[in-house]
Amino acid sequence: MKKLIFASFALAGFVSLNAQQAVTLNVRLKPIQTLIVNTAQKIVNLDYVTKDDYVNGVSSVNADHLSIYSTGGFQVKVKSANAALQNGAKNIQANTIQIKASAGSEPVTGAQYAQNTQLSATETTLVTSAVGGVDKKISIEYKGAGANAYLDNYIAGQTPTVYTTELTYTIISQ
Incomplete structure (x- = not known):
């Protein structure tokens, strides 16, 4: 009888070991990037008002112009x-306008900012960050040409x- 009880406990222990199941848990992270232009800065004007403006060019500094996640x-x-x-039949070449990116009030740690990038109809990288x-x-600072380029x-x-x-x-993952 003792052998039968011992065998029953041994068998029950064996059965309970085989009743365990493994579950694979995956944490799946998808890239998310958002970029928002400051709504108060949706229109940027480069105003040429004086002779010096035409000679030296003008700029518009837009603090915290972009917000990213x-x-x-x-x-x-x-x-x-x-x-x-x-403007109708006349035009000003986009590459006469420079764009300069810089850290805002909540800067991106270790980011690299492009300086004096010419505006173009093809994408140009302004900011690169590894984190x-x-x-x-x-x-963002926009700078129009000087040297009477628009005279x-x-x-x-x-x-x-x-x-x-x-x-x-545009913001893209890297």
Whole structure:
């Protein structure tokens, strides 16, 4: 009888060991990047008002122009909708405008910022970071040409004469 009870306990222990099951738990992280342009800065004007403006060029500094969220390293790129800013039959070449990226009030740790990048109809990298961040800010300065580059682009009867293009900012994982 003792052998039967011992055998029953041994068998029950064996059965309970075989009743265990393994589960594979995966934590699956997908890249998320968001980029938001400061709503108060959706329109940027480069105003040429004085002789010195035409000679030296003008700039518009937009503090905290972009806000980003990224799960890991990323790049921020910019491009113009066209190779030239348009006003009827006249235009100003986009590459006469420079864009400078810099750290905003909540900077991205270790980011590299492009300086004096020419605006183009092809994507140009402005910011590169090996790490992600939450609600990080990027400031952007737009600078129009000096040296009287736009002297002959005023159109009589238009005050002011406005040349325009749309810029597209993109964030991609790296």
